[in-house]
Amino acid sequence: MLSLSSVHRDAIVATCIRALPNEGCGLMLGTLDGTVTEIVPSPNVADSAKLYEIDSWVLLGAYRRSDEKGLSILGVFHSHTNSEAYPSPTDTAQAPDPAWHYVVVSLRDVPSAIRSFHIIEGEIDEEEVARSPFEGEFPSA
Amino acid sequence: MTALVRIPTVLRPAMGGDTSVAVEGSTVGEILDHLTTNHPAVKGQLLNSDGTLHRFLNVYVNDDDVRYLGGVDAPVTNGDEITLLPAVAGGTL
Numbered sequence: 001m002l003s004l005s006s007v008h009r010d011a012i013v014a015t016c017i018r019a020l021p022n023e024g025c026g027l028m029l030g031t032l033d034g035t036v037t038e039i040v041p042s043p044n045v046a047d048s049a050k051l052y053e054i055d056s057w058v059l060l061g062a063y064r065r066s067d068e069k070g071l072s073i074l075g076v077f078h079s080h081t082n083s084e085a086y087p088s089p090t091d092t093a094q095a096p097d098p099a100w101h102y103v104v105v106s107l108r109d110v111p112s113a114i115r116s117f118h119i120i121e122g123e124i125d126e127e128e129v130a131r132s133p134f135e136g137e138f139p140s141a
Numbered sequence: 142m143t144a145l146v147r148i149p150t151v152l153r154p155a156m157g158g159d160t161s162v163a164v165e166g167s168t169v170g171e172i173l174d175h176l177t178t179n180h181p182a183v184k185g186q187l188l189n190s191d192g193t194l195h196r197f198l199n200v201y202v203n204d205d206d207v208r209y210l211g212g213v214d215a216p217v218t219n220g221d222e223i224t225l226l227p228a229v230a231g232g233t234l
Contacts, residue, residue, distance in 0.1 A: 053229070090231050096197075
């Protein structure tokens with residue numbers, strides 16, 4: 001289960017809307033029980049409406065920051081601008097970490113749909129996205 | 142030259158579970174060669190068959206992405222910290 005406060009949910013959707021017409025993306029930091037405490041927006045270095053890639057310095061910064069704060073990188077979010085919030089074959093093939101939460105946002109729907117998945121050896125397993133009280137720092141996005 | 146190589150979570154099972162290892166080499170390529178000699182199972186995830194860096198691997202020397210330092214030819218000095226992080230990418234296609 002992924003626990004997401006309304007503040008972090010809004011930060012994810014805002015990052016994705018700001019990236020339009022391209023896909024938006026970023027990382028989620030938090031605790032290993034799946035509670036998100038920080039959203040790290042990233043430029044989409046793929047610069048594409050159909051592909052995303054997290055900026056390599058954002059990735060290193062998130063890695064260092066999570067180490068310093070005793071947090072983990074819980075996973076990644078990205079948007080599908082005109083299709084459902086479900087991992088594509090590209091998402092599935094390039095999912096690097098079986099422990100991560102892969103959040104897909106669909107901007108086709110209003111309000112935006114947010115769904116979360118584990119992807120393990122190509123198998124997609126949807127999980128609940130629970131609403132949690134806000135914890136952590138307000139996003140700087 | 143000896144550098145400390147930080148191993149990402151996803152590669153640890155294939156590398157004995159270590160979070161970091163000390164590896165000898167004066168370039169990133171030499172470091173990765175020595176690393177994959179000891180752990181051949183991960184070679185395909187780090188390097189292409191022609192010895193260049195895998196497209197979906199980010200390698201950093203301290204705070205610098207080696208793609209901007211010459212790739213596998215990027216120099217390494219004693220005590221440098223090398224971080225390996227799989228690229229995070231995907232998309233609708």
